Amino acid sequence: MADAFSSSSETVIQRVVDVNLKENTPAEKLFELYQIRKTCAFINEHxxxxxxxxxxxxLLVDSAAVAEEIERNNQAKTFILGDTSYGSCCIDEVAAEHVGADCIVHYGSACLSPSKRLPVMYVFEKRPLDVEMCTASFRxxxxxxxxxxxxxxxxxxDHAIGNLLTxxxxxxxNLVATELVVEGEQCYSHGRLNRDNNIISPPGDDNSQTICQFGRxxxxxxxxxxxxxxxxxVxxxxxxxxxxxxxxxxxxxxSxxxxxxxxxxxxxxxxxxxMKRYYAIERAKDANVVGILVGTLGVADYLAILQQLKETLHRAGKKSYTFAMGKLNVPKLANFLEIDIFVLIACPENSLLDSSEFFKPVVTPFEMEVACNRKREWSEEYVTDFRHLLPGGRSHVPMADQQKDDDEIDVSLITGALRSQNLLNSEPVESSFGSSVVLRNQTLTVANTNSAASFLAGRSWQGLEQKxxxxPVVKAVEGRRGIAIAYEEEGTS
Structure with missing residues (x-):
């Protein structure tokens, strides 16, 4: 570590970083591993x-070879999608539409979240499973x-579960096995299931129930x-x-x-x-400005939950701003200091983001609803699939009527201050100094209505300005050379 900070700029630039890459799959195993024949049949059939x-x-190391084999066995033109803007487990329909694709073949791990725009075929990795060892551990x-x-x-x-069940x-x-079933009419690889059929009775047994959740x-x-x-x-x-x-x-x-x-x-x-998630909910209750992070453009109904979140936040008296920034990291979110908390719209597997390293917490749509909707109580139920929060979903709870219900005052468990959950019930109070109005709530405290624009105006640095x-025009001069931690003309101490 000490050498890294004492190195010259030339050494840093020429340093080689070792990265473990997956070796190319041998040609004789390529057809079986990536199900090329099945994929070609799927393409030709439609x-x-x-x-x-x-x-x-x-798996990008094998992408060119797979694309070449697919084009060799049919007349279709293939396009390789890599470095997806969001989680690779989700279908990247936006990137596919950029090239005018008619369908998507998704390789590797998948969250099996439903998509609606394009037909999809899933090809999973066939990772090895020692069935004998797994059976022994199970027993x-x-x-x-x-x-x-x-x-x-x-x-x-999935390929080895049949042998394990044997x-x-x-x-x-009394062992019950799950089956992979992708919801939506556009999936052609693991059957079809209507979204509304969350619980279905199998034939021959009216008392039993079949549950479909998370693609299982x-x-x-x-x-x-x-x-x-x-x-x-497993x-x-x-x-x-x-x-x-x-x-x-x-x-x-x-496991x-x-x-x-x-x-x-x-x-x-x-x-x-x-309890950690409940702490984040308390932070959400205290927040005045909320950033809605769009973490997917492919999962069905993401626009519906986005609109529902906006309405929920508005009725709770909170200001919201929408951000679409691809994969999240600490520097990206640190640019928005005016945001008190972020809510992430993503697939169930990516929504539970560990925000301990972020400057502001990141919560799920369910947690934000618990913070804003007094009719939704914190209980043993925890919802990671935002589609269940929409009207008609199994976990949907209508928003409390802000006009009929009295303004409710509670105490923040974090700051200890009083807070009101109903700023929309406030009425403008005329100021004695003129015709301007001041928004006050029923606790006779001035309501916080500062927007991001006013927050920006109060910052000491507001970004680059053209001016x-x-x-004044000045002559160009030679600048410093090296890296910021040790410029060449500064010498070493």
Whole structure:
């Protein structure tokens, strides 16, 4: 580390950084791994002329070879989509429409969020799974064969789940396996399911129920609920498992990591994680200016939740600004000091953003609704899929009537100050100094109506200004050389 700060500019520029890259897949395995024959059949069946191939960063090394093989086996023109603006697990419909694509073939990990604009085919990675080791870990974690267990897994292990069930089902009669089902009429790879059919009764059993959530469909036995089951997850620790654990936080989880080939009881304290999210909700209640971050342009109904958030914030007396900035990082959000808190619209797996490094908290649409809608209470339910918050969704709660309900005063758990949840119920009060009006709420305190524009006017630095005709013309001179931490003419101390 010391060498990095004492190096000259030439050394820094010429330094080589080692990056672990995935090796090219051998040609003989390319067809099987990327399901090229199935992909070509999909393209030919629907006569697609332009096909967008969406690869995550780790699979881009094979993208050119895959595109070449697809074009060799049909007349379609392929376009490679890399470095997506948002999460690579979501369908990048915007980039595909830029090239006029007729369909998208999505490779690698996927959140299975529904999309509406273009037909989609999913091709998952076939990551290796040691079925014998996984079976042994399952038996060790669940010694009682009569236990109600729900089997969940990462999409990249879908190819091996059938073999795993062959080993487990004869011994565990109450084991329920999930099936990958993508919602929407535009998906051609894992069946179709209407969005409104959240709970469907399978034929032959009117009492049982089939639940579809997060691209997984499973049937529970008659008279049971999801809280009666224990969860077993096949896959590595990450956003998918975290999403399951936060949503089904009343269920116990165990997992098997196919890479380390070890099973474990998930010891993450979900209640502690929920309390962290509740702290963010308290910050949202205190916020006056909210930034709405558009973290997806492909998930269905993202415009509907954007409009609903704007209306909710407006009725709660908060000002909102919308930002579309692609992948989030600390420097991007640090540019907007006037924003008190951000709310992120993204797929379920990307919405649970750890904002500990950010200068301002980042919450989910559900958490913002808890902060703004007094009819929605903080309970055991936690919603990561924003589509469930929309009218007709399973978790939709109408906004409280701000005109009929009395203004409610509560105490901030963070600052200890009184706050009002209903600024819209305020009435203008005429000032004794003239015809200007001052907005006051029922607590007789002046309401905070400062916008981002007034905040900007009060900053000492407001960005680059042209100042045409005000800057004197001077001769160009040679500037400093080197890097900022050690310019060459400064010498070393």
């Amino acid at each position: 006569n697609f002329g332009k096909v967008a191939l969406q690869f995550p960063d780790e 060790e974690l669940y010694p009682d064969p009569q236990t109600n267990i729900l089997l969940l897994y990462d999409v990249n292990y 080993h487990l089902l004869p011994e565990y009669p 469909q499973f049937s529970l036995k008659s008279g049971s609920s999801l809280t009666d089951y224990r969860m077993f997850y 896959g590595q620790e990450g956003a998918t498992l975290r999403n399951f654990m936060m949503t089904w936080n009343r269920c116990s989880f165990c 098997f990591d196919p890479v380390s080939m070890k099973g474990r009881i998930e010891s993450v304290n979900v209640n502690r994680a929920l 045409l005709g005000e800057t």
